[in-house]
Amino acid sequence: MFHVKHSPHILLINPWITDFAAYNLWARPLGLLSLAGLLRANGFRITLIDCLDFHVVRKKYGDGKFYKTKIEKPDPLKLIPRNYSQYGIPEEMVLKRLSSVEEKPDLIGITSGMTYWYPGVFKAIEITKKLFHDVPIVLGGIYANLCFDHAKRHSGADIVFKSGDEREVLKLISELTGYQLRTPCLSGRQANSDLRTETYPAFDLYPHLDYVCLSTSRGCPYRCTYCATPVLTKGFVRRDPVKVAEEIGYWTTHYPVTDIAFYDDALLVEASKHIIPILTEVIQRGIQCNFHTPNALHIREMDEEVAGLLFRAGFKTIRLGFETSNETIQSETGGKVDNQELRRAVKYLKRAGYSGEEIGVYVMAGLPGQKAEEVEESIAFVREVGARPILVEYSPIPHTPLFEKAKEISAFDLENEPLFHNNSILPCQWEGFTIDDYRRLKEELRRRE
Ligand code: B12
Ligand code: SF4
Incomplete structure (x- = not known):
């Protein structure tokens, strides 16, 4: 521990994405920005460097292409016959920004996204270490949580932070800087409230702000075997709907x-207590905004009222988490949806005003042991109910129940090398579902669009 007398300066960094492909679906480092907001409210001074804040092509709704720089593939991916890139601000520009940080930081906080994006995280650590060699670097985020041991061993960060709880982060940073928190938010009544409702994520640190992301809840009551949410977040907590509408109004x-x-x-779960009051408030307040749900909605919760409110409130990108039409797999992986529920949800959404093309339904490809025919059938089923199938490749995630099966089946060393969690390489491909099968299905989908 070291001691800072007044108002410590914290440098927060969102690293580059390193991948075969990446598209900006309203990506913002929400966890890091929430921390920035909380730290600021506690008197810390914040500098943010978001290596991804560099759009090349911006589409109508703010999504778009990242700037990319082709880079050498990391050794474990050498045999994958695709280009590999670093997405985001060119490195020289980031170095320039780092060198022009006016005051040496007292602490550097770096976040991390997908487990297989760690090379960008390591690079951010390496260059900040060179510039500020005696400043402690704390690494947090999704990779740090899911691949804690890997991050501790290889990242070069001084501290790898595992918990997803903001109170723990504040406590850690307060201890590391020797700086007393202003709000006694680590004990008493506030410890049980949702801190994110008291301060907003620090989106205002961006020079140009045309889109933000928002989280109205944390966790999910379901337990799908392929999903990391139950691992990352214990329990299911929701914010007050009126406060959510206030935040939307604020931005x-x-x-x-x-x-x-x-x-x-789980935005739609227990709709009458959550999404219905949120949307009713948004409509009553006359808020004009386009809303998007790239992370998928629960199909089971979609009824006539919810569909109507989504449409009236201005939801433009509707994505439904279906994954498969195979009923055995549906129930084996957690039972979050069945085929009749999809049929019904699409009917309600269409009645509300959406066209079939606007209703995107995620279909998972490459689950351990899944056959190509099963994916084809799922795509056909989504078409039959009148919606648009969107193929998403399975990413095996440590600590999830399905990871064990994935490890058995995969030809890649999933246990020791997070780069192999990359959905783009189809980590669980086998003779029943090959890369060629996948390409054929993808091509068929593209031709019909
Ligand atoms: C939003 C989201 C997306 C967005 C993009 C988000 C982004 N910014 O890049 C979209 C929709 C595009 C997306 C896409 C995908 N995603 Co996604 N996504 C998420 C989601 C729902 C939320 C992430 C988030 O912002 N969380 C909210 C914040 C509050 O949490 P947080 O960042 O972890 O921060 C907390 C702590 O970690 C900590 N912290 C964070 N930073 C720091 C820094 C410091 C210094 C400290 C001390 C602490 C700290 O503080 C915060 C406290 O609350 C997560 C699930 C989840 N619940 O986290 C999945 C998740 C990350 N996605 C996942 C997957 C599988 C995918 C896809 C592969 C799906 C697919 N098959 O297509 C694609 C991949 C895209 C690609 N190009 O490769 C997996 C992870 C996979 C992996 N191997 O890592 C997750 C975990 C989903 C799951 N339920 O399993 N995703
Ligand atoms: S896949 Fe969706 S429904 Fe299933 S546990 Fe994850 S977030 Fe919940």
């Missing part, structure tokens, strides 16, 4: 924000 009134993406894992 759309004080900033030129026209688009908001929901990052919730």
Whole structure:
């Protein structure tokens, strides 16, 4: 521990993405920005460097292409016959920004996203270490949580932080800087409240803000075997619907924000207590904004009222988490949906005003032991109910129940090398579902669009 007398300066970094492909679906480092907001409210001074804040092509709703720089593939991926890139601000520009940080930080906090994006995280650690060699670096985020041991061994960060709880982070940073928190938010009544409702994520640190992302809840009551949410978040907590509507109003009134993406894992669950009051407030307040749900909605919860409110409130990108039409797999993987529920949800959404093309339904490809025919059948089923199938490749995630099966089946060393969790390489491909099968299905989908 070291001691800082007044108002410590914290440098927060969102590293580059390193991948075969990446598309900006309203990506913002929500966890890091929430921490920035909380730290600021506690008197810390914050500098943010978001290596991804560099759009090349911006589409109508704010999503778009990242700038990319082709880079050498990491050794474990050498045999994959595809280009590999670093997405985001060119490295020289990031170095320039880092060198022009006016005051040496007292602590550096770096976040991490997908487990297989760690090379960008390591690079961010390496260059900040060179510039600020005696400043402690704390690494947090999804990779740090899911691949804690790997991150501790290889990342070069001084501290790898595992918990997903903001109170723990505040406590850690307060201890590391010797700086007393202003709000006694680590004990008493506040310890049970949701800190994210008291301060907003620090989106205002961006020079140009036309979209933000929002989380109205944390966790999910389901337990799907392929999903990391139950691992990352214990329990299921929701924010007060009126406060959520206030936050939406805040961003759309004080900033030129026209688009908001929901990052919730379970936005529609118990709709009458949550999404219905949120949307009713949004409509009553006359908030004009386009909303997007890239992280998928629960099909089971979609009824006539919810569908109607989504449409009236301005939800433009509707994505439904279906994954498969195979009923055995549906129930084996957690039973979050069945085929009749999809049929019904699409009917309600169409009645509300959406066209079939606007209703995107995620179909999972490459689950351990899954056959190509099963994916084809699922795609056909989504078409038959009148919606648009969107193929998503399975990413095996440590600590999830399905990871064990994935490890048995995969030809890649999933246990020791997070780069192999990359959905793009189809980690669980086998003779029943090959890369060629996948390409054929993808091509068929593309031809019909
Ligand atoms: C939003 C989201 C997306 C967005 C993009 C998000 C982004 N910014 O890049 C979209 C929709 C595009 C997306 C896509 C995909 N995603 Co996604 N996504 C999420 C989701 C729902 C939320 C992430 C988030 O912002 N969480 C909210 C914040 C609050 O949490 P947090 O960042 O972890 O921060 C907390 C702590 O970690 C900590 N912390 C964070 N940073 C720091 C820094 C410091 C210094 C400290 C001390 C602490 C700290 O503090 C915060 C406290 O609350 C997560 C699930 C989840 N619940 O986290 C999945 C998740 C990350 N996605 C996942 C998957 C599988 C995918 C896809 C592969 C799906 C697919 N098959 O297509 C694609 C991949 C895209 C690609 N190009 O490769 C997996 C992870 C896979 C992996 N191997 O890592 C997750 C965990 C989903 C799951 N339920 O299993 N995703
Ligand atoms: S319903 Fe969605 S968020 Fe919840 S456990 Fe299943 S896949 Fe994860």
